[in-house]
Amino acid sequence: MSAVADSTIMLRRNFKHTVRNPVTVFNAVLFPIVMALMFVYVLGGAFDVGVKYINYVTPGLIVMAISYGLGATATAVNADMTTGVINRFKVMDVSRAAVLAGHVVETTLRALVAVAAIVGVAFAMGFRPDAGFADWLGVAGLVLLLAFAASWITVALGLAAKSAESAGLGTVPLIMLPFLSSAFSPAGKMGAGVKQFAEYQPFTPIIETLRGLLIGTPSTGSAIQAVAWCAGIGLVGYLWALRSFKRRA
Numbered sequence: 001m002s003a004v005a006d007s008t009i010m011l012r013r014n015f016k017h018t019v020r021n022p023v024t025v026f027n028a029v030l031f032p033i034v035m036a037l038m039f040v041y042v043l044g045g046a047f048d049v050g051v052k053y054i055n056y057v058t059p060g061l062i063v064m065a066i067s068y069g070l071g072a073t074a075t076a077v078n079a080d081m082t083t084g085v086i087n088r089f090k091v092m093d094v095s096r097a098a099v100l101a102g103h104v105v106e107t108t109l110r111a112l113v114a115v116a117a118i119v120g121v122a123f124a125m126g127f128r129p130d131a132g133f134a135d136w137l138g139v140a141g142l143v144l145l146l147a148f149a150a151s152w153i154t155v156a157l158g159l160a161a162k163s164a165e166s167a168g169l170g171t172v173p174l175i176m177l178p179f180l181s182s183a184f185s186p187a188g189k190m191g192a193g194v195k196q197f198a199e200y201q202p203f204t205p206i207i208e209t210l211r212g213l214l215i216g217t218p219s220t221g222s223a224i225q226a227v228a229w230c231a232g233i234g235l236v237g238y239l240w241a242l243r244s245f246k247r248r249a
Contacts, residue, residue, distance in 0.1 A: 060183025
């Protein structure tokens, strides 16, 4: 129970930091919205995707909403490690696991807020999914799983970095991967090399699963891949974070 109580305290602490610096959430929400406006109203007519473009692009924007808020978490985790905060927690006998759990839960919840915002904007832009209640539950579950997994790998990156600046830069691949996936155009229409990368990188099956659920035609194959990728990313992040934390704290 002590670990749970400590985790709650750490979560409250991280939320207070976010409230004092709302730019963290603002950036996570603003950039996907800007990308939505640009791709739908400026570039959308250039893509032949077989469906209304806002319906096609929304799953990718959901993933972007998750990835664009990760830099702040990596920086915050690294700051805790390099500014002596962890040493103070050790003196106060705060559970070490609670420090990591607080960052993970806060990052996950912040990602869900960003996803809710981008879905609301998508509806305002004409997004009209064919998903039923069960499909929406699947979307919510996959979004939560992805946010949780991404939070753990981000915490691990923050712990492994030597400075706050390098911690923020460490999340850049997570931010760029949606651009090299099927988020904005089908992977099959990409050039050689890029096509193969897009087809086998983790975000493509996640986006395709979300897309299938939202249009009412989910694919079991892509769903299995998506869940496996999320579970793998989360497990690697968890084990890496624990190892780095034990070594440095």
